[in-house]
Amino acid sequence: MNVDALSEWIGEKAAPEPLIAVQAFADSHESEDEAEKLPDPATARQWLVSIGLAAPTIELEDAGLAELLELRRCLRALIDANATGEQDEAANAKLAAAAAAHPVPVRIAADGGVAIDLDPAGSVDALIAQLIGVVLRAQIDGTWGRLKICAADTCRWAFYDSSKNRGGHWCSMELCGNREKNRAYRSRRSAAK
Ligand SMILES: [Zn+2]
Numbered sequence: 001m002n003v004d005a006l007s008e009w010i011g012e013k014a015a016p017e018p019l020i021a022v023q024a025f026a027d028s029h030e031s032e033d034e035a036e037k038l039p040d041p042a043t044a045r046q047w048l049v050s051i052g053l054a055a056p057t058i059e060l061e062d063a064g065l066a067e068l069l070e071l072r073r074c075l076r077a078l079i080d081a082n083a084t085g086e087q088d089e090a091a092n093a094k095l096a097a098a099a100a101a102h103p104v105p106v107r108i109a110a111d112g113g114v115a116i117d118l119d120p121a122g123s124v125d126a127l128i129a130q131l132i133g134v135v136l137r138a139q140i141d142g143t144w145g146r147l148k149i150c151a152a153d154t155c156r157w158a159f160y161d162s163s164k165n166r167g168g169h170w171c172s173m174e175l176c177g178n179r180e181k182n183r184a185y186r187s188r189r190s191a192a193k
Contacts, residue, residue, distance in 0.1 A: 002052025015160035019138040026158040055120040064124035083148040104133035152176035
């Protein structure tokens with residue numbers, strides 16, 4: 001992965017390495033402020049290579065893109081559960097199947113250190129395996145629970161909550177917090193009429 005390119009794109013509330021790879025992948029979907037980054041194989045391929053998640057040699061066809069979009073849906077559901085506490089069992093079952101079909105690639109260094117191989121993926125299968133491996137590592141190192149989906153319905157951006165009490169709800173207090181508060185205020189006002 002290209003951490004500089006990932007950090008620059010995510011901006012504030014970026015997750016630490018390597019979790020930032022899963023955050024960026026989850027945030028590749030269409031939102032109020034961002035276009036879909038994986039709309040078709042050619043565009044998706046270009047984007048994945050540009051942020052260092054995939055190697056320039058990767059081949060991406062319709063079937064591979066469909067697999068990636070399915071993985072993204074499942075990962076977003078898993079991230080959402082960090083804030084809501086509600087697990088999407090169907091999504092987790094699909095994730096389990098993807099994990100079984102894509103063993104996490106590990107690298108053993110000369111000094112005996114074992115690490116997930118995070119070189120830009122040369123295939124869709126390798127990318128899926130890596131992203132699942134990153135979730136595993138983040139769950140072990142304790143960073144996973146801080147990755148959340150913004151509570152603003154119009155946003156739903158995956159952000160990293162580094163606050164002391166882990167109580168963050170929005171990716172940006174100024175933008176999303178205010179949007180939500182204004183909406184709640186308006187609906188209270190109309191309910192009071
Ligand atoms: Zn937001």
